[in-house]
Amino acid sequence: MTLPAVDWAQPWLAPYRAPGEAVAQAVAQHTSVAAALQALKPEGTPDFVHQDALPAGQAYEAHIFQTRTVPTRDNLHDFFNGLVWLAFPQAKRRLNELQAAEIARMGVAAVRGPLRDALTLFDENGAVLDAPPALWRALVDRDWHTLFVTQRELWAEARLLLFGHALLEKLTAPRKPITAHVLLTHTATGPMAFDDATLARNFDAKRLELKPFVPLPVLGVPGWCAENTSASFYADPQVFRPLSR
Structure with a gap:
């Protein structure tokens, strides 16, 4: 696959530029987004795996919490999600812990509820x-x-x-x-x-x-x-x- 072009000179991308360029280059050479992120992940960051690793019907955030893996699609959305994981693993893990705890408490419904809605936002x-x-x-x-x-x-x-x-x-x-x-x-x-x-x-x-x-x-x-x-x-x-x- 090929990711859409990203203008890394934009000021809002400065915290993500170095790993972003490396991941984008690997993807351009026919590596999956998950594999490219996995090659750069620091200690304490969950493993990046292909989206197929997420079982049908399993809540995404609960799966990350239980398996310490992040199912990742080959698209720009999950590419940026992975870059934020690389840059802020503790912050992302804390958000995931809160999501998983709320899922365990309330289950998964059509409406997330106020806490999960705020976390997702x-x-x-x-x-x-x-x-x-x-x-x-x-x-x-x-x-x-x-x-x-x-x-x-x-x-x-x-x-x-x-x-x-x-x-x-x-x-x-x-x-x-x-x-x-x-x-x-x-x-x-x-x-x-x-x-x-x-x-x-x-x-x-x-x-x-x-x-x-x-x-x-x-x-x-x-x-x-x-x-x-x-x-x-x-x-x-x-x-x-x-x-x-």
Whole structure:
């Protein structure tokens, strides 16, 4: 198979670029995505196996927890999922543990339930922001003009980590409406560090069940889109929506 082309120069792919390029090159040489990921996996990361290893009717997250293997398809979605596993194995394992515990407690139903829904939302579309308090306040208030125009220079002190693999997949074809769900982590004690262990420790079931996320159209981030140098870029209420009160 051949994966669609990925522009590794995009700033949001920086945490994943080195392994991503290596895996993509191996796949281009007729290696499966699972085998290419497996060749790079660090200690503590589950094994990557072909999707056929997932028994029919078995819940995906429960299977990962029980077997310590990640069934992987030969597509861009699972490619990015694998890259996040490589970069943040403790955080991914913590999300999986919470998913598996909830499946064991509640079973698998047509509706996931609030905790599994929140876990899936972050795993697929989540992000973490390290930014000055003024940017956090503007983001929570959906004050887009302050966030991206009047306080734009503060973004030089900020970092945005895209964690969700579906989000990364969507951004292979960047579009203005693509939105991340940012985990609210900035407290009186300061922002959350981006290291794997700290990220994993911040995944608390009771807190996540409340969906402590705030939407952020990621192409609004300075430097992430050439068009956003103009203030008019943000005058689009279909994308940069005001806070509903």
